[in-house]
Amino acid sequence: MGSTRRSPCGEDPAAVTETRLNLLADCSSCFGLCCVALPFARSADFAIDKEAGRPCRNLRQDFGCGIHQDLRTRGFTGCTVYDCFGAGQHLSQGTFQGVSWREDPKSGALMFRAFPVLRQLHELVRYLDEALGLAAAAPVHPELRALLTETEELTELPVEQLAELDVPAQRAKVNVLLLRTSELVRAQLPGRKRDRRGADLIGAKLRGAELRGADLRGAYLIAADLTGADLRQADLIGADLRDARLAGADLTGAFFLTQSQLNAAKGDGATRLPDGLVRPAHW
Structure with a gap:
């Protein structure tokens, strides 16, 4: 799931907001967290089984992927479409201040538990930020803005609290506004x-x-x-x-x-x- 040393997501930085720039994955600033924290199940998307918390066999010492250029041909298509929405570098360089799980093995378990939580929060921030850019959603912009601020603040929680966060509850709150946004945007079009x-x-x-x-x-x-x-x-x-x-x-x-x-x-x-x-x- 990590690249050699570059972002895999592909979005155009010139066409996204300042908030969303922080949501673009930067694998060069990450400790290969998606390649360690997450489990793989052997399937059409992954060539191997891998349990959560165990490094992928393709992860290099510098946290890059040893087969990055050949992921699709070698059965790791799932890695090529994964996006952490910037959670990897946030946790690696922000929360853990650049100290990797290899340098401090005791931090690994907590880091790996917090990573999927932070990734979900970053995804919610991404959707809220996009909703704020939709003119048709102006009636709910104040609520969207308030919930965006709230969700961003959750991403800065101490890692112990982050790992235990009730993400489904936050997602449910966000979903109410995203549904309303969808209704407003689509209502601008004529017909059923x-x-x-x-x-x-x-x-x-x-x-x-x-x-x-x-x-x-x-x-x-x-x-x-x-x-x-x-x-x-x-x-x-x-x-x-x-x-x-x-x-x-x-x-x-x-x-x-x-x-x-x-x-x-x-x-x-x-x-x-x-x-x-x-x-x-x-x-």
Whole structure:
């Protein structure tokens, strides 16, 4: 999950806010936490089983990945689409002030417990910050701003408190406002919008589908054929786009879409993307 010494997320720093710059993964400033703290299960995404807290066999002494250039061909596709939203460098250089788990083995267990918690908080900050940039969501901007500040403050908790934080409770609070944001944004479009929230669309034939302004929150779109589909202003938060075919699809203005979701999909040079996201190198 770590790169050789560079960020894998792919987002364009020139097109994101100052807050979101802090949410772009910088693997060169991280202790390879995703490669140690998280468990892997042997699957199409990971070539090996690995328990939480044990370093991946490909992790080098400098915390880079020994097979970074060949992850996809060697069965580690899951590593190429993972994004910690900047939690790795925050924990490594901020919370633990640059002292790694190798230098202080006693800190490892706490560091590894705190990492997935911090990663979830950073993800929430990312969505809240994006919502604040949506003009249609102006009626809830004050509430979004207050919740953003609150969530950012949680990321600075002492590590013992961070590791025990009730993240689902915070996520539930954030989700209320993100749902309201979605309703406000999609209401700007004329006509009836399709509601496919949480829908099982695995392998669905949606070539050329009219999904402008659709609610696709948490939809399972694994290997779906969305070639040429109109996904403008669609809510794609949490949608599973693994191997979804997006060739020629229009995602202009689609919101709550992350770079890692795009990295998991299959598009081409004709796929139109939202501002701030970039075309994955493997497309």
